[in-house]
Amino acid sequence: xxxxxxxxxxxxxxVRTRPxxxxxxxxxxxxxxxxxxxxxxxxxxxxxxxxxxQNIILGRAAFRSPYLLGGQAARQGLSCNxxxxxxxxxxxxxxxxxxxxxGTADVTNFHFSAVLGDEKFNxxxxxxxxxxxxxxxxxxxxxxxxxxxxxxxxxxxxxxPSQIVKDALINYVRxxxxxxxxxxxxxxxxVLDFRIKIISQELTALHTLSPEDTQTVGFLxxxxxxxxxxxxxxxxxxxxxxxxxxxxxGMLKPKFxxxxxxxxxxxxxxxxxxxxxxxxxxxxKSFATKWYKN
Amino acid sequence: MIQFITKRRSSAIKxxxxxxxxxxxxxxxxxxxxxxxxxxxxSSGGDSAPQYDPVKExxxxxxxxxxxxxxxxxxxxxxxxxxARKDAxxxxxxxMSYTGMENPKKAARYYKSAVxxxxxxxxxxxxxxxxxxxxxxxxxxxxxxxxxxxxLAKCAGCTGQAAxxxxxxxxxALLSGSSxxxxxxxxxxxxxxxxxxxxxxxxLINQARYDEAIVQLGAIATANGPHPxxxxxxxxxxxxxGQYSQAEAYYNIALAVDPDHKGANEYxxxxxxxxxxxxxxxxQLARxxxxxxxxxxxxxxxxxxxxxxxx
Numbered sequence: 001x002x003x004x005x006x007x008x009x010x011x012x013x014x015v016r017t018r019p020x021x022x023x024x025x026x027x028x029x030x031x032x033x034x035x036x037x038x039x040x041x042x043x044x045x046x047x048x049x050x051x052x053x054q055n056i057i058l059g060r061a062a063f064r065s066p067y068l069l070g071g072q073a074a075r076q077g078l079s080c081n082x083x084x085x086x087x088x089x090x091x092x093x094x095x096x097x098x099x100x101x102x103g104t105a106d107v108t109n110f111h112f113s114a115v116l117g118d119e120k121f122n123x124x125x126x127x128x129x130x131x132x133x134x135x136x137x138x139x140x141x142x143x144x145x146x147x148x149x150x151x152x153x154x155x156x157x158x159x160x161p162s163q164i165v166k167d168a169l170i171n172y173v174r175x176x177x178x179x180x181x182x183x184x185x186x187x188x189x190x191v192l193d194f195r196i197k198i199i200s201q202e203l204t205a206l207h208t209l210s211p212e213d214t215q216t217v218g219f220l221x222x223x224x225x226x227x228x229x230x231x232x233x234x235x236x237x238x239x240x241x242x243x244x245x246x247x248x249x250g251m252l253k254p255k256f257x258x259x260x261x262x263x264x265x266x267x268x269x270x271x272x273x274x275x276x277x278x279x280x281x282x283x284x285k286s287f288a289t290k291w292y293k294n
Numbered sequence: 295m296i297q298f299i300t301k302r303r304s305s306a307i308k309x310x311x312x313x314x315x316x317x318x319x320x321x322x323x324x325x326x327x328x329x330x331x332x333x334x335x336x337s338s339g340g341d342s343a344p345q346y347d348p349v350k351e352x353x354x355x356x357x358x359x360x361x362x363x364x365x366x367x368x369x370x371x372x373x374x375x376x377x378a379r380k381d382a383x384x385x386x387x388x389x390m391s392y393t394g395m396e397n398p399k400k401a402a403r404y405y406k407s408a409v410x411x412x413x414x415x416x417x418x419x420x421x422x423x424x425x426x427x428x429x430x431x432x433x434x435x436x437x438x439x440x441x442x443x444x445x446l447a448k449c450a451g452c453t454g455q456a457a458x459x460x461x462x463x464x465x466x467a468l469l470s471g472s473s474x475x476x477x478x479x480x481x482x483x484x485x486x487x488x489x490x491x492x493x494x495x496x497x498l499i500n501q502a503r504y505d506e507a508i509v510q511l512g513a514i515a516t517a518n519g520p521h522p523x524x525x526x527x528x529x530x531x532x533x534x535x536g537q538y539s540q541a542e543a544y545y546n547i548a549l550a551v552d553p554d555h556k557g558a559n560e561y562x563x564x565x566x567x568x569x570x571x572x573x574x575x576x577x578q579l580a581r582x583x584x585x586x587x588x589x590x591x592x593x594x595x596x597x598x599x600x601x602x603x604x605x
Contacts, residue, residue, distance in 0.1 A: 066591055072496060074591040075557065097493030110497035117501065222589050229588025249588045254597070 020233040020282060021077050027094040027102055032292060035092050036234075037285045038187045042086035042194070043130050044175050057205045058220060059172025060198065062165050063087075065223035071157035073112050077226075078156075086194075087176035088128040099123050107155055115154045130177040145170050162215050192234075192283040196271050199227050203267055207260040221252045228252075231274070234282040236291065241277055244270045346373040348381075348551050352519025355387055364394035378520040378547045382412030389421055398428035411543065413445055414454030414512070419461035423468050432469075439465045453505045453535070488514060495527060504531040522548040526558040533565050541565055554585045560592035567599045575600055 026035055044056070064081040066074045083093050083105060091103040098106050100123045107124065110117030135141045148170060152158040161169065186194055202224050209217050228249045235241045248266050251258040274281070282288045355370030368391040374384045389404035405422035408415050419442060426434040442462045449455050491514055498507035508531045515524045529544030542565060548558035563578030579600060582593035 067594065072500065077591075095493075096489045097497075110500050111493055112500070114500045114502070117497070222594065225589040232588065246587050253583075253589075 021230060022082075024076065025078070025082055025090075025095055026092045030092055030094070030102065033285060033288050036282050036288050037191065038185045039085050039191055039194075040088035041184050041186055043088070043177060045134070045177055053171075054205045054208055055168045056172050056175055057201045058165065058216070059168035059170070059175075061202050061205070061220055061223040061227075062161065062169040063172055064198070065219075065226055067219060067222045067226070068152060068161060068165070068169070069156035069158040071112060073156040074158070083126045084129050087130055087173070089126050091126075093126060107151075113155050113157055115157075129173060134174060134177055144173075148173060162219070164213070164216050165219055188283060188285055189278055192274065192278055192281065195227070195231060196274065199224060199231075199267065200271070202227065203260075203263060207264075218254060221254070225249045225252050235274070235277060235280070236282065237280050238273075238277045241270065241273050244273065346377055348374040348377045348384075349519045349521050352384060352387075355384075355391070359387065359390060359394065362394065364391045367391040368395070374519060378550050380407075380411045380543055381520040381547055382408045382410075382415050382418070383516050384520065385411065386415055386418040386421070389418070389425070393421065393425065398425040401425045402429070402434075412512075414457040416457045416461035416464065420464035420468065423465040427468060435465070435469060439469060453508050488518065492524070499527060499531055499534075502534070504534050507531045508535075520547050520551050522552040522555045522558060525551065526555060526561060529558065529565075530561050533561065533568070538565060538569055556582065556585060556590050556592040559585065560596045563596040564599050567596075567603060572600070572603060 020036060022035060023032055026032065042060075062068045062080075063084075064079050066077050066079045068080065069078060083090050089103060093099065093105060094102045095105070097111060098109055100121075104123040104125055106120075106122055108116050108118045108120070108122065135144045149160075149166065152169075153160055160166075202220060206217065206220050206224065209220065211217065228245050232242055232245045235245075244266065248263065248270060250256070251263055251266065278284055280287055282291065351370045351373040355367045355374065358364070358367035358370055368388065371384050371388040371391060374381065375388065378384060385404045386408035389401040389408060392398070392401035392404065402422060402425040405418050405425055408418035409422060412418075419438060423435040423438040426432070426438065439462065442458060442465060446455070446458050446462060449458060491510060495507050495510045495514065498504075498510065508528060511524050511528050511531065515521070515528065518524065525544045525548035529541045529548065532538075532544060533541035542562065545558045545562040545565065548555050549562070552558070559578050559582050563575045563582070566572070566575035566578065575596070579593065579596050582590065582596060586593045
């Protein structure tokens with residue numbers, strides 16, 4: 001909503017904020033408490049579980065970053081993850097004009113693409129990538145790669161990603177799924193813990209990238225900052241957490257050169273603080289209920 | 295579609311106000327573009343928002359007009375204008391408020407502003423001529439007609455040709471002393487329909503159908519007031535047609551309503567790049583760097599535009 005009609009501006013003790021981004025893509029009658037406090041688990045195949053490769057982490061960052069896409073999608077903050085939450089189906093996803101039911105999207109709509117748009121309103125059910133992510137032959141692998149790049153570049157008007165980001169994205173998508181993965185949900189604190197894990201891994205990956213690879217470094221910095229922003233809107237009354245998130249985001253601005261030790265120390269402090277403040281975050285069902293239903 | 299008759303008496307116009315306004319009223323309050331529909335480049339929720347919510351005040355003004363509470367309507371529209379002085383629709387409705395208060399002189403002032411800021415607002419041309427006639431200034435009413443003829447002469451095939459021709463027909467009829475039937479552009483829709491119309495407008499822009507997008511966005515703006523997402527895309531569509539001064543005016547309205555509007559800040563910066571005003575573009579980029587605490591696509595895009603210009 002607009003700044004001047006922000007429904008969350010309440011009283012002096014509460015930080016002025018916007019609703020978390022995820023609420024932009026749900027129907028007005030959606031159960032927003034459920035949307036905020038639970039999400040499907042990420043399910044990586046056995047071969048990459050445990051110690052995840054930097055490549056998979058970069059791929060996940062791309063998957064979750066609006067900067068991979070272009071045009072309207074990117075401006076609305078959409079990413080692959082917006083529809084395929086943690087590689088699965090976002091059953092709440094809904095945009096007026098693009099969806100007919102929650103969990104559907106018309107991917108051939110002129111709203112996002114002048115290239116692939118058609119004149120028909122033909123939303124399809126958003127698939128989970130977990131079941132279809134593992135092509136076995138060279139032919140199917142190539143077909144999958146082409147399909148993913150077509151989505152990024154044609155459907156969502158993104159610029160062609162660098163070779164490193166492209167490979168990482170495809171590897172990440174292929175790593176989704178696995179026989180031992182059960183369809184389970186992250187709920188409440190698990191969601192926060194998962195977000196913390198993502199950023200921790202991304203920061204580690206950032207520090208291992210070659211500084212000469214400015215394109216990938218820049219891309220990952222943007223992805224991390226976007227991730228920090230998503231956390232910011234989950235702590236509407238925790239000024240200390242928010243101030244630190246802003247500070248860390250500032251350290252990751254383009255052309256800013258901050259020692260990785262400083263960044264890591266700052267992040268450790270934020271993590272600790274966020275865990276402490278969980279009960280006052282929009283990851284907590286009781287707080288979210290109080291926040292939205294009061 | 296609403297039809298109403300305008301006669302050469304202000305009282306006749308007054309009786310029509312409520313009909314025209316009724317049509318607007320059935321639109322619900324603030325569109326939900328940024329939250330549900332098109333997005334529009336994003337509003338920031340920053341602390342630099344103006345004192346009044348112009349979109350809400352616009353709706354309040356319409357409610358008061360419909361109830362024939364002209365002084366209250368005037369107050370509401372003056373609040374909108376305190377934020378978005380150059381919004382043509384609000385100037386027009388402010389004029390209607392003064393017409394309702396039987397003050398054609400002041401009404402004319404606002405109608406004049408309305409046609410200055412949007413020469414395609416046919417109803418405002420007609421109302422302007424009417425208000426001059428109500429003051430006994432047939433010469434000025436005649437000038438409205440000649441101004442329209444000049445505009446039309448410059449506008450063969452332009453976006454607003456149909457609107458200008460409609461205005462010319464209306465003013466000519468007024469000057470000849472006959473009653474005219476004026477079709478209101480206010481169409482009754484529910485909120486979901488408005489969101490959808492906005493969504494479709496953005497789709498038109500993506501297909502480079504800028505003229506059609508301008509017409510559709512203009513209709514939404516008439517109904518809803520100066521919503522920054524709408525103003526931003528009106529600016530964008532005009533810019534893509536090379537109409538830089540109109541584009542800049544729309545971006546500036548968007549930014550007057552929401553100074554932290556990311557899309558308008560970016561697109562204004564791009565306009566400056568296109569028109570060779572690099573320093574101003576850099577100022578817009580600096581503004582986005584401040585607004586986008588966690589980075590944003592708009593900042594990134596504008597940075598790319600500026601970098602492309604670098605030697």
